[in-house]
Amino acid sequence: MKSLDKLFINKIISSDKRSIAKALTKVENEEAGSESLLKELYKFTGKAHRIGITGPPGAGKSTLTNCLVKLMAGNGLKVGVIAVDPTSPYTGGALLGDRIRMQEIGLLENVFIRSMATRGSLGGLCKSVVEACDVMDASGKDFIIIETVGVGQSELDIAQTADTTIVVLVPESGDSVQAMKAGLMEIADIFVLNKSDREGADGVAATLRNIIHLKPPSRYGWTINVLKTTGSQNKGTEELMDEILKHKEHLEETGFIKIKRKEHLTKKILDLVNNKLEIKFWNDKRRKELNEEIEFITDRKTDPYTFAEKIISSQVI
Ligand SMILES: Nc1nc2c(ncn2[C@@H]2O[C@H](COP(=O)(O)OP(=O)(O)O)[C@@H](O)[C@H]2O)c(=O)[nH]1
Numbered sequence: 665m666k667s668l669d670k671l672f673i674n675k676i677i678s679s680d681k682r683s684i685a686k687a688l689t690k691v692e693n694e695e696a697g698s699e700s701l702l703k704e705l706y707k708f709t710g711k712a713h714r715i716g717i718t719g720p721p722g723a724g725k726s727t728l729t730n731c732l733v734k735l736m737a738g739n740g741l742k743v744g745v746i747a748v749d750p751t752s753p754y755t756g757g758a759l760l761g762d763r764i765r766m767q768e769i770g771l772l773e774n775v776f777i778r779s780m781a782t783r784g785s786l787g788g789l790c791k792s793v794v795e796a797c798d799v800m801d802a803s804g805k806d807f808i809i810i811e812t813v814g815v816g817q818s819e820l821d822i823a824q825t826a827d828t829t830i831v832v833l834v835p836e837s838g839d840s841v842q843a844m845k846a847g848l849m850e851i852a853d854i855f856v857l858n859k860s861d862r863e864g865a866d867g868v869a870a871t872l873r874n875i876i877h878l879k880p881p882s883r884y885g886w887t888i889n890v891l892k893t894t895g896s897q898n899k900g901t902e903e904l905m906d907e908i909l910k911h912k913e914h915l916e917e918t919g920f921i922k923i924k925r926k927e928h929l930t931k932k933i934l935d936l937v938n939n940k941l942e943i944k945f946w947n948d949k950r951r952k953e954l955n956e957e958i959e960f961i962t963d964r965k966t967d968p969y970t971f972a973e974k975i976i977s978s979q980v981i
Pocket residue numbers: 719720721722723724725726727728751752753758759762858859860861862893894895896897
């Protein structure tokens with residue numbers, strides 16, 4: 665490794681904000697050398713506890729993140745935030761007041777905030793988010809919060825890197841049913857019913873508790889709780905912090921943290937290999953072959969299955 669690279673690595677692991685920012689940009693844009701950087705950083709990762717916060721747009725994820733970050737930083741903890749949300753206050757999508765409030769926390773000494781755009785493929789985004797987490801992890805963060813807007817597959821994928829996943833819902837009708845449909849029930853370690861200042865909050869919380877009660881017990885021996893918060897008034901957020909710490913301790917005491925992380929890493933390696941194979945496989949020659957044959961396939965002169973088998977077994981390099 666070049667001495668310049670070594671210096672860069674050292675700066676990242678000693679939590680130098682400018683170097684972290686530079687590393688994140690490198691990784692996000694898949695610049696040359698980003699993979700060797702990640703290779704070097706890997707041995708410094710694994711110390712941060714990763715928290716995923718997901719839920720519908722406007723549920724209060726950023727507001728709650730803001731509260732949690734303040735609590736953590738107030739206790740001398742180092743925190744990284746990754747916001748994957750086009751309407752995130754970090755990226756300027758939200759109301760001005762919210763935006764200013766959120767940017768404040770980025771100025772705190774031990775806090776690093778990064779927003780990531782939802783451009784490109786979801787798979788690509790997921791890879792970037794996990795890699796950004798690794799960079800922050802290596803930089804010595806105690807906690808990393810990943811905020812994702814819960815509308816599709818992305819939050820399910822991103823749950824694959826989180827140690828603790830929080831699903832945020834609001835007392836609007838149909839929300840809990842929606843959450844069940846979207847598969848959010850499967851990934852939640854903690855349910856938060858935010859905007860509890862609104863009417864009907866108790867009823868929805870009770871419904872959620874009933875739904876959870878019907879579920880088979882979690883593989884990790886953990887009981888999911890439903891917490892009520894009013895993020896905009898900083899209410900219930902200390903209880904949420906306590907619940908996160910309780911979940912962290914539970915995973916550590918039972919050894920499930922290692923199992924969970926092994927599963928995450930297995931998934932990551934499968935994705936990595938699939939991705940590399942795909943890029944290698946679809947070289948110019950094979951793409952050309954596909955472009956040529958698509959005509960015949962469309963005209964029913966041959967079928968996609970025969971073509972797929974043929975191209976896989978062909979020796980084109
Ligand atoms: N009434 C009420 N409003 C809230 C609460 N929490 C957040 N908000 C507001 O809801 C809006 C969306 O919040 P935000 O955190 O940006 O939601 P996100 O899209 O999930 O990140 C903002 O205007 C917040 O001020 C709450 O507990 N009660």
